[in-house]
Amino acid sequence: MAGTVWLVASLTLVLFCTTGFAQANLVGNGDFERTAGANQPPDRWASSGAAHVKQQLTRDVGREGKGFSAKLTCTEFGNGTPSSHAMICQAGVVSLQRGKWYRLTFWAKGEGVKGGVVQVAISNTKNWSNTGLSDGVTVRPAWQRFELLFQASQELAAADSRLQFWFNSTGAFWLDDVELLATDMKAQQQPQLATDGRVNFLPNSSFECATAGWGSYSPDLRAGWQGNLYQLVGDLDATTAAHGKHSLRIRLSADALPTFFFDYFDPVRQPARCVLAAHHGWAPVQRGKPYTLSAFLKADKPNVTGVLFIRQAQARPQRKDVPLTTDWQRYVFTFTAETEFAWAAVGLDLAASKLDAATVWVDAVQLEAGAQATPYQPCQPVEVLATPSETDKPLEGPPHIPLDVHAFNNAPVAQTANTTLVVSDFWDAEVVRQTVSLSVPPQGRATKTVDLPFGKYGFYRVQMGQQHSRCAVIKPHSGNDSRFGMNHAYPWDFMLPLAHQAGILWWRDWTVQWRTVQPERGAAFDFREPDAQIDRVLKQSGQVLALFPFPSSAWTSTATPAAVDKIARNEYEKRRLPLAFKPNDEPAFARYVAESVRHYRKRLRAYQVFNESLYTSYALPASAGHTMDDYVRLCRLAYTAIKAEQPDALVVGGMGIWADNKWTRDFVEAGGLKFCDVLDLHVYPKGQPEFYADSLAQLWKRMKERGEAKPIWVTELGCYGDDDPAITPLSAFFGDAAMRRSLHPSEREATEWLVKFAALFFVNGGEKIFLHAGTCGEINGQDVGGVFFEYGGAPRKMLAGVAAMATLLPADAKFDRTEQFAEKVVAHWFRTPTGQVAVAWSTDGETRRLPLPASTQALDLMGNALTGQAMTVTHAPIYLIRK
Known part of the structure; x- marks a missing residue:
């Protein structure tokens, strides 16, 4: 039986550091022992919410059966306003210092709270802004301890503060032993390289263990959250070396540059003309101390610009450009550490060289403490690392993975290298333990291929010393349809087949923007940019949902500068908001939709009308006076135009918010389902899947009652987990508030949640789920938002879970x-x-x-x-x- 394998190795040493000292609790009466009198709420605490929310704050027995806790009981709840919540809060007590870290701990339990979800935040009551803490927990009937770490994003006076715990349903919530302390915690970059007792911090620095531990980075890709180079651009060369017998060769040519794609906000199609080889892992460094990066480089022609590059955590990158020759030479770059962590990269800059093509060889890379480069030496006298065995053939027979184990011996005498491979499965249970022994000649290398007999499909982690590898063995998905997709296609073409084989076939594309295809009134429609983005997905046998993101182009917007300034929070929103306002020429809007469908009708079968309308600023923001009537009217115009050009097309419409929200209900009751074939929902959930299924079932029931039971797609779902985060504490740095709400404690929990949510969604009218988002983070950087993969296409556990579900529940399952x-x-x-x-x-x-x-x-x-x-x-x- 054939299987599919991904395996990427990285070096991991996880550390987490905090220091502290005894200090006063910043929360008043956090143990709830004080009260003004019998049957009174605890001192310094109060309930808060709309008048239609019936709630009562009292004291109850403490968590250990003695003392007191706070109990908030909600007996009537109505949704619909920002203050529709049951809340226990403390106002005017807590103060925060901008940039300082804090630890909030508390004990809690709950009964009857929908989904068990309780939100936690510290707000600035002057402007109701978030101050660094905005999170959520899932409570159960038994007491649990919770700990939240956060960094204050603003200076907060006690008089302007509100510490708040709230939920959005009836139910009871208990709280005890609330403590907020400042901490001297320092964020830790991960993984960290072992540096103690080593001159050279970098493993496999002369590439004698193949390319293990190396990837690529491009400083000229300014993609931000969308990503960077996602695999090694270069290959091993055994014909030339400055040390040992191998070097890394990086070849760039203007007609075949690695090209980064992304579909939002301004469509990106950027070739990488500066490509550097970068090592996996962060080197711990001492702030203010000198360090030196050195490498041997040579080029295929004179005057190629070589680059020595240093990336420091939360600090500006530094680089040194050097002119290369055709002979091996050592180049040196000394820098002063500005933070506690750094990584290095070396390579070439084709643009700076003013050349169309060049090749550079890299060898004997050294990162060391001190202001001078010392003679090159490997990280250790004997190094042992592993890489996936290169094979273009499907793996036949029972599930297994071949692995190449490499050893390099820098000593003048032969050595025997012994290592143990330990394989754990999805449940972190050990399934294979195998000892490998290699005889390594003096100043030479040895390689042995080891076949790891897993015997079952699924996710696996291979541990070998400090090196670990992720892999997945799955049954490749068959057919041209599935239930799963992504919002935004991954930027790199090699990633798309990996996702497709796991049954992730659909990609929500944002490039068919009116401003992109018709930037001026009366201009001919030009689809070259959307074609580049969409066709690359179609060539890989993917399916595209084409989104018409905005109702206007700049030349047809009804927005005024004053209206935009009123609601824009930053320069990016000032650029985007004019596109979100309704057009002043609605027939022109209909022509834009019709021309787009006419162009794509032989390639695409699904189109979506706007993103998150009314309740956000993406399309027809209600904050600017737009109404449900505006959305339904424009949806009708788009629906009519689409069907006229492509009668069998699927039209996706709706507010892009969850089933129980007022905006979704209003869309249904306003007759909006007449003008779409699929109802769109979005959700970045926190809590048990059953909570979301209840409201979905009610919506599905109402659609049936109206005779409008249209299929439902979730075109944005948040579900995240990362067992190997690039920074800890991850929750303090990952994504925005919505994405953080959907962050699970582990990949296993994220997978289990996702499968249960998907099953319940498919029960209640759901057909397709698009995860957010198809991004590819830079090497050693945050990459949680890409959901299914880590750097190089290494799988997360969620990928194996979705692959199994996509096979067992195909798109035509009922x-x-x-x-x-x-x-x-x-x-x-x-x-x-x-x-x-x-x-x-x-x-x-x-x-x-x-x-x-x-x-x-x-x-x-x-x-x-x-x-x-x-x-x-x-x-x-x-x-x-x-x-």
């Missing part, structure tokens, strides 16, 4: 029924072309051992068959199949 196997154990059954498939789990999280029904096979979350006549059901989903 929901059949929900079966109750036992109390709190449900199975949601779907009909597929090959039989029936169910997704089952325990809704209360308890573990139950149940008899397996006749003619039924149980599969684990990775799609592997489970043996025996009974099934173990827990909070984690499993599959049941009947042929």
Whole structure:
């Protein structure tokens, strides 16, 4: 049986540092022991919310059965206003210093709170801005301790502060032992290289262990959150070397440069003309001390510009350009550390060279402490590293992965290198342990190919000393449709087939903007830029959902400078907002849509009308006076234009917010479903999937009652997890508030949540899920937002989970029924072309051992068959199949 493998190695040493000292709690009466009297709320605490929210704040027994806790009970709840919440808060007490780190700890529990979701924040009541803490926790009936680390983003006087805990439903919430302390914690970059006792900090610095531990970076790619080079641009060369027998060759040619694509806001199609080889991992350095980067370089012609580059954490990058010759020479760059972490890169700049093509060889790279370069030496006398075995053939037979183990011996005598490979699976259980021994000649290398017999499909981690590798063995997805996609296509073409093989086939594209295809009134339509973005996806057999993001172009917008200035928060929004206002020429808007569909009707089958209308500033912002009537009218114009050009096209419409929101309900009740074939929802969730399923079921029921049961797509879903974060604490640095809300403690938990959410979504009218977003972070940088992959296409656990689900529940699967196997154990059954498939789990999280029904096979979350006549059901989903 064929399988597909991704494996990327990196060097990891995880550290986390905090220091502190005894200090006073910044929260008043955090243990709730003081009160003004019997049946009174605790001192310094109050409830807050709209008048229609019936809530009461009292004291209850403390978490250890003694003392007191706070109890907030909400018996009536109504959604619809910003103050529709049940909240316990403390105003006028907490103060914060900008840039300082704080640790908030508390104990909490809850009953009847929807999804168990409780939000936590410290707000500036002068302007209701966030001050650095905006997070959420999931409470259960039993007491739990929570810890939130954050960095204050502004100076906050106590008089202007509000510490707040709130939820959006009926229910009861208990709180105890709330403590807020300043901390001297320092953010830690990850992974960190071992430097103690080593002159050269960089492993495999002369490429004798192939290219293990190396990737690429391009300083001239100014893509920001969208990413950078995502794999090594270069190859091993055994014909020339400054040290040992191998070097790294980087070849650039103007007609074949690595090209970065992205579809938002200004479409990006940028060739990388400066390409550097960069090592994985951060070197710990001492602020204010000198360090020296050196490397041997040579070029295929004179006057090629070489680059020595230093990237420091949260500091400006530094570089030194040097003219190269055709002979090996050593080049040196000394710098002063401005932060506690740094990494280095070396390569060439084709633009600075004023050349169309050049080749540069790199060898003997050294990063060391001190103001002078010392004679080159490898990181260790004997180095052992691994790389994936290169094969273009599918791997046949039981699931396995071949791995090349390389050893380099810098000593003048032969050495024996011994190492142990330890493989763990999706559940972090050890499944393989194998010792490898290599005889390495003096100042030479040895390689041995090791076949790791996993035996099952799924996610695996291979640990070898300080080096770890991620890999996934999956059944490649077949067919040209699936239930999964991404908002924005990954910038690099090599990433698309990796996603497609896992059943992630759909890509939501933002480039068909009116301003892009018709920048001036009366100008001919020009689709060259959208074509470049869309066609690259189609050539890889992907499917594209073309979004018409904005209702206007600059020349047809009804926006005035005063109206824009009133709601714009920054320069970027000042550029974007005029496009969000309704057009002053609606027939011209209809022509723009029609021309776009006429251009793409032989290539695409789905189009979306606007993004997050009314409730955000993307399209028709209500804050600028736009109404639901405006959206429905323009949606009707777009729908009519699309159907006239492509009658079988799918038109996706709606507010792009979750099912229980007023804007979604208003769209349905306003008759908006008449002008779309698919209803669009967005959600960046926190809490149990069942919470979101309840509101979705109510929406689906209402659509049926109206005779408008249209399929539902989620074109933006947040679900994140990273077991190897590039910085800790991750929650303090990752994404925006919406994305942080959807960050799970681990990749396993994110995967389990995603599969359960998807199953419940498909039960209640859902058809497709687009995760946000297709980004590719730079080497050693944050990369959580790309969801499924780490640098180089290394898989996260979520990829293996989605791959199994996409195979078991293809796009044409239909929901059949929900079966109750036992109390709190449900199975949601779907009909597929090959039989029936169910997704089952325990809704209360308890573990139950149940008899397996006749003619039924149980599969684990990775799609592997489970043996025996009974099934173990827990909070984690499993599959049941009947042929």
